Amino acid sequence: MVIDEFTATALRLSVPVAFAAMGGVISERAGVYHVALEGAMIAGCFGAALGAFHGGPMAGLAAGMLAGALVGALLALMTVTLRLPQIVCGISVNLLVIGLTAYLSRIVFGGQANTLQLEGLVEPWLPALADVPLLGPAFFAQPPLLTALPLIAFAAWWWLNRTHSGLALRAVGEAPRCADANGIAVQRSRWTAVVVASVCAALGGCFIVLCQVFLFSEHMTAGKGFIALAAVILGRWSIWGAVIAAVFFGGFDALQLKLQFTRPDLPYQLFVALPYIAALLALVGLMGRSRAPGAVGQPYQRSTR
Amino acid sequence: MNVLPMIRLEAKDLTVKYGDFLANDRVNLALRAGEVHAVLGENGAGKSTLMNVLIGLQQPSGGHLERDGREVRFAGPQDATTARIGMVHQHSMLVEQLSVVDNVALGLERGLGRVPLKRLSAELSAIADQYGFEVDPWAEVSTLSPGERQRVEILKLLHRQAEVLILDEPTSVLAPQEVRPLLHALRRLADGGRSVVLITHKLAEVAEVADCITVLRAGRVVLQRPMQGADATELAHCMVGSEAQAKPQTEGSEIRVPFGEPVIAYEGVKVAAAAGRAPLEGVDLTVRAGEIVGVAGVDGNGQQALADCLAGLSSVTQGRLALHGQDVRKLSVRVRRQLGLAYIPEDRHHTGLVLDLSVADNLRLHDYRRRPWASLLGRLNRKGILAAGREAMQAHDIRARSASQQARWLSGGNQQKIVLARELTGAARAIVVSQPCKGLDLLSTRAVHDALQAQRRKGAGVLYISTELEHLLDQCDRIAVLSRGRIVGEVHCTGHNRADAHARIGELMAGAK
C-alpha cells in the first residue's frame, strides 16, 4: 500500500508537467520552440481560478483552456506570423503572462487570494474502478483530470501520427518547404500546433488549481513549464515519451518528499534538488542519441527566388 | 501526321517580374499529350521560374495559363495538383524522415481523417509494377539513393494521376548508368499519353528522348522547334548567345608548365562518416605544383570528406595527409593556410561566406584579427577594411551596390567571386575547389576557370572536385574517379582523347575495373 501511495503521489505530481510536455511535443514537431509553456500553464491556473470563483469547476476548466488558447494565439502571432525569433518570443510571453496574472489576481481576488477555497474537480471519475488492484488507488481514485490524461494523450498521439492534419504538421516541422510544395498551409498548421500546445499546458495549470491547491498564487507553477521542455527532449519528441518522462520527474518529486521524512539526517535541500539534477543528467546522457525535428526554430517564409 | 496532339497545358505571353528584373519575358509554351518537351537554357535563363508558375508556386505578372484550352489561375501548388500537373524538383521535395507512403499521402487530404496507409501502399506498389519501378513503400526516404527518391517522386505524381509531368534537371543527381533508364521511363510515360517536360542544360539527353525543344535565354524564348532535324551546335549557340561562345576552354591548357613538387598528398586517408556525409575509405591521391587534378564521381561518394579533411574541417582517422610534404593532420586551419592552402567550398552560403556580413568583411574573414586590419588592442580598422573591399571589387569585377552591402544580396556568381578573391591570393599554393560552378551561369563559370588556370600557371596545385564531367575534361590534366570513398582509377586528359576519357571515367564511376 505504501507503493500505491507513492505511485499515486508520483502520478499526481506528474500531471502538470505531462500536459505541458504534450504541448511541447506538438509545438516542436511543427517546428516551433514553445518556451512559453510556463506562461500558458499559469494562464491556465489563473483562468481556472477565475472561472471556478465565478462559476464553479467546469467553468474554471473552460476558462483555463481559453486562457491557454489566448496565450498560444499571442505566441503564434509573434513566432509564426511575424516570424520573430522563437525563444525571445517565448521568454517575452512568459514574462508578460506571469506579471499580468500576478497583477490581475490582486484585482480579482483582492486580499483573499491566499486563503481562497475554490470548488475543485476532485471527485474521481469512474469511482467503481477505484478498487482494482494495482491500478485502482494510484490511478482511478484520483481527480478526473489525471484519469483523463492518458485518453487525452492518446487523442494527441492519434492526431499527430494517424491523421492527415497530423502528418501535415510533422512534415511542416521537418521540411516546411517540401510541405508547402505539397500544398500544405504551413502557417496555419503551425498556428494550430502552438495554440493546441498552449491549451495542453493550460490544462496542466487547471489541474494544479482545480485538483491540487484550490487557489491561485503568483508564480505557482514554479518552473514546471520548463521541466516540461526537458521532458520533451527526454521523450524524444514523442507524445508518450514526453508523458513517461514527465512521470519520471514526478516520481523524483514524490521520492524527494518521502525522503525528507524518512531521512531527516540528510539535508532536505539535497532532495529538493534531486529532480533537477536527475533531469540534467538525463539530458546529458540522452542528448546525443536523439534528433529534434529538422526545421524547429526556423521561421518559414515562402521564398520565390 | 496532320493533326497535332492535343495541348494539355499552355503558357501564353507569360511574364514574371521581380521589381525591375524580368525573370520571364512573354514566354509562350505549348505542352502536348504524348510528347516529351525539352526546355533548355543556362543557369539563370528563367527555366525554374517558368516551371514554378506552371505548378502554382509563383504568380505571373503578365500573361496566363490555359489547361485543356481553358484559362486557369493557380493560387497555389494545390490547384496545380488538382489540375493534374506535377513536378519533380531538382532538389528532392520528399520529407526525409517520413516513409515513402507518408510522403505520397502528404497533401492528399486535409482534416482529421485517418491516413489510409495500407491502401496507399498497395496502390503505390501497383503503379510501380506497371512502370517497372521497384519501391519499398515503408522505407524511410532518408535511406533511399537519389535515383530511388526520384522514382518515388514520379510515382507520387502518377498516383495523383498527373497528366503533365515536369522534371527539373533530373539527371543531375544520377550516376551515368542511371540516366538511360530514366530517359526511357520518361519516353514510356509520354507514350502512355502524358505530357512530359524535361528541363535540362545537357544537350545529349535532349537528343535521346525529346520530341520538341524550347530554348530560353535571359527570360525569353529564343528557339522553339521539333527535335527532328535540330542541330546540336545551333542549339548550343542559342543557349549561350553571341557574346560568349560555348567552345571548350583550351587556351589555358595549351601552356604546359613542367609539374613540380607534390603540393597535396593523400596517403591511405580514411575519414569517418558524419551526418549527411559519406566516409573516405582509404584515398591515395597526389597533386603537384602547376597541375590541376580533377576528382569525378556521383555526389555522395566522399567528395565532401575529401575536401573537409584537407581544409581542416574534419579529422583523418587513418593515413597521412600532407601539404608540401609536411603532415598536416594535427595542424590547425590557420597553419594550413600559412602553408598555402586555399579552399573554395561547395556550400558558399554556409562555409565560404557569412551572408549577413558585408562584402568587405567577407574579404577579410581570415585576417581581420591581424594588423593592419586590427590594432594592437584589437580595434577594427573599418576604414581600411572598406577601402580594401572597394579595391577588390574593382580588381575582381565583383558586382554589388557597395563594399558594405551584405553578401546575401549578391548573385551566385558574384558571391563566388568574393570567395575567389579572398582565397586565391598570391600566397595560395595548394588549392582545393569543390563544385565551384554550381548554380553559376556561363560567364561566371568562365571567371572561375580563368582564375584557376591563372593560379596553375603561377605554379599552384589545384584539386578540382566536381560532378560536372564536362568542366573537368576541359580544365584538368588528370582526373581521378572517387567511388565509395576510394579512388578507383585515374585518367589522363591530353585534349585529344576527350571522348575516350569520358567513356573511361563513366566506366570507372559505374564500378568497372
Added chain:
Amino acid sequence: MTAVRIVMGLALALFLGSGLILLGDGNVLAVYQALLVGAFGDQHGWDAVLIKACPILLASLAVALPLRLALFNLGGEGQIAMGGLFATVVGLQMEQASPVVAIAACVIAGSIGGALWASIAAAMKVMRGVNEVISTLLLNYVAAAVLSWAVSGPLMAPDAPYPYSQELPDSTWLPSAFEGWGAHAGIWLAIGLAVTLQWVYSQGSVGMSARIVAMSPQTARYSGLSPTRQTLGTFALAGACAGLAGAFEVIGVKYQLFQSFVGSFGYDGVIAAMLGAAQPAAAAVASIFLAGLKVGANAMQRATGLSVSLVEALQGVIILCITISAAFPVIRLTWLRLRQPQLKEAV
C-alpha cells in the same frame, strides 16, 4: 532605425500599461508620476535606484554576451547565487586582511563562482548539444538548493532565528558610491564593465568574431574560429559578471548571505538585456530604468494604493512590446501591401 522602433515599442507599452492601470481603478497620471518621482525625484530615490541597478546591470551583461552568439543564458539567478556564496565563504576568512585585499578576494571569488556555474551549462552544450535554455534554468534550481543548504547549515550565524550567514568582517565592506550615499561603489565597476564590453564588442575584433560564429558557424570554423571556444569563453565571462553581482550584493548591501538574496535580479537581467538588444551599454541604461521601476513601485503603492505587482505586469508589457517592435517594419510593409495589391512582387 532601431532606436525609432524601440521608442515606438515603449510608447505602445505605455499605452497598454495605462489600460492596466485603469483596470485596477487607478489614475494613470498619478501612477506614472509616482513611479517617476519615487525613483528619480530625489537623492533618496537615486540612491535606492543605484543599489538595485548594480546587480541588474551585471545580470544583464550575463545575458547579453551569450545572446550575441545566439545563446540564451537564463541561469543568472543561479550564477548570482553562486557568486554570493563564494564571496561569503572567502570573505569570512578575511578578518585580518586589509580592505584592498579583502575586497579584491571577495570580488574574484564571486566572479569565479558565477563563471564555474555558468560553465556547467556551457560544457553540456558543447559536449552533448544540450539546449542551454533548459540547462541554465534547471541549474538555477540546483543553485538555490545549494545556497539554502549552505546558509542554513555550515555558514549559518549562531543564534540566528532564520537562516542567514554570519556577518562579514568590515574589511570586506565596499565603500560608498558617493560620499554619504547608501549605494556602494560596485556600481562604478559595473558601469565601467558595461562601457568596456560595449567598446570591445562593437569596435573590436572580438565582436566580429562573435558575429561570425553566431551567423555562420561553419564559415567560422574555416576561418580558424572555434564555436566551442567562443561558447565556453563567453559563458564563463557571463557567469563571472553574474557572480560579481552576487558578490556585490553581499559585500556592498547586506554584509551577510541571505537565502533569498538573489530575488528577481536574474530575470530582471534577462529583461534588461532584451530591452538593450544585447548591447552592453543599452542594457546598462535599461537596467537603471528597470531599477527605477522597482524603486518607484513602492512609492507608487504608498501613493496610489495599487499593488506592486502592477510593476511586474508593466515590465511584462514593456518587454513584449519591445519584442514585437522588431517586427514593425514587416507589419508596416504588409499593411501597405494589403492596401495596394499591385505591390505584391516587392521583396
